[in-house]
Every structure is written in structure tokens, then in C-alpha cells.
Amino acid sequence: MHELAVTAIGTDRPGIVAAVTRVLQERGGNLEDSAMTILGGQFAIVLLVATEDAPEDLRAALQAATDELGLTVSVCRTEGVGRGAEATHLLSVYGADKPGIVAGVTGALADVGANVVDLETQVIGAAEQPVYAMVIEFATDDPDGVARAVATACEQLGVDHTLRTIDAETY
């Protein structure tokens, strides 16, 4: 058994998850971890599977089984199996919608060695005044360095932010 990373994305419709996971089941694969969600009108699947399959064999099987769903599938080997980093902090960033918010803020995190564990963005607010909101969970052992880097980046971008430790009570 080894671990493969599978991605599949296509226009959303019923049956996508069922079709992909049925192939894994039929071929004796074991679903280890997954994230599956709608992004705009697309349904996106990212998963890790423990399997005897070679990457190219699994990809061919998935592509064949999901042909009519029009999915784009990729399969590749992962380097070793391990637990991911545990998030220590949460950063909420929001501001008037403009290009560069994600790149600017995550660039600041990368510069101080913070490791992003989970990131989600959303455009919220009224249609005539869209607000870009981003929530990032990340791991760091240098919270002060992160705080300075993020504050500088957010000021340059003209966006608001709140940084807190994970599970902090907030009342």
C-alpha cells in the first residue's frame, strides 16, 4: 500500500462524489483524508487514498468512470504519510474587495515561517459594495513576529484584521 493524492474538479451536478469514491472502493483503495466542496459553480475534490494502484492506473480508471461528468482528474504520489501541522492561530482579514489580499497576507505569513493549515475566502456584503473576507488557520511558534508582519501587510493593503490564538474565548 502507498498513498496517492487525487484531485477532481468539474461543473457541479449530483453524483460527482459518488462516482469518484465508487471507483476507489471497487479498486480496494482506502480513503484517508478528503476535502470536497463547491467553489463557484465547480465541485472540487482533493483526497488522499491508500491503494495498491499505480498513479496512472487509478487516474485512467477515474477518468473512464467519470467521463460523462466531465471531471478533470489528476493523481500523484505523496511523499510519506504523516500528520499535518496543528493550527495555533486564526487570522480574520476583511476589506473592500481588491486584487492582492490573499497574496499579500499569505506572503507575510510565509516570510515569518508561519504554516497555513486552512484558508477560506468569501466575497460578502452588498453587491454594490463587495467585501472580501478571508479566514486563515495557521501554525507558528513566533506569534509576535506574525503579528508584526500581518499588521504591516494589512496596513499596506488597506484591510482590517484580527489575530487570535485558536480556541481563545472571545467574550
Add this chain to the structure above:
Amino acid sequence: MTVKRVVTYPARVLKGLAGPVGEIGPRERQLAQDLVDTMYDSPGCVGLAAPQLGVASRAFALDVSVMRKPPPGNHGLVVLFDPELVLATGSELAREGCMSVPDFTCDVRRATEVVVRGTTPDGEVRVVEAGGFEARAFQHELDHLDGLLVLDRVAARSDVFPRKRRASKGEHLK
């Protein structure tokens, strides 16, 4: 009756520290009336703070009795100037919306019991002990006076949800 336009983010008045009201005169009483009139005129609105009317003053109006299921033991209309959170106990996660961040709700952790002290438009000191949803509403409005929005209160990525539909009257905080 004066219904004012509710200011929405990214207006800077929502992110600043509101100043003390202090002495209460005709202008302050008009602000109180504007808050009450605008709150009652806005569907689903159970509270409104002065910064949401573009006024950087420590004042809010609140009334959770207009909810479809009014919380038992609530205080009806409460208008306070220079309010302070005297005591906060308990902790609960629940969904909140805000008129200043339209079409968005997220989960916010709040104290379940609070004591709030402030001055009424008549100039009297009032102390309110609130619980449950009303306590949540007080904390939401107090946050507005310190430039804090619900997005500053999320504690996990999973707290942020898209709003599924528009609120019917009294369904969530404003």
C-alpha cells in the same frame, strides 16, 4: 420619526473607537430617537449602535421583544449612552448577522449572562441584567462602540457561513 441610512463596512466609522456621549442635550436625545426609529424600521433588526448611523458616539438602542419568539424576561426597548459591560459569564456559540455587513452571518462566541450599566436619554443611570439572546445583543452592540464587527469575533474557520436566505423579522441580530 427619522429613519436614517445604515452605514455599511468598509465605512471607517465602523472600525474606530466611538467617543463618550457625556452631557445629554437635545442633540443626544435626537440621536437616541434616530437609533430607535431606524431600528424599528429595519426588518429583522433587534439592535443598532450609533456608529451604524455614521455617528462615532457611545450609544445604542436594543429591543429583542420584536423577535418572532421574544426571549422570556427580556427588557423590551433599552437605549443606553456610555454603556459599560460590568459583568459577563458563561459562553455560547451562535449565529449572528449585522446590518453593517449585509447578507452575511457567522458564528460568534458570547457570554450568556451580562450586566450592562449606562445612562438613559433621560439622564438616569440604568443597570440591566440580561441573559441568553438579549445578552448576546448587548455584546454585539457594545462591540460596535469599540470598532469590532462579527468578523473580528470568529474563532474558527468553520464559524464563517454564507447566509442562506434573508432574515424575516427578528430572526437575528443587526
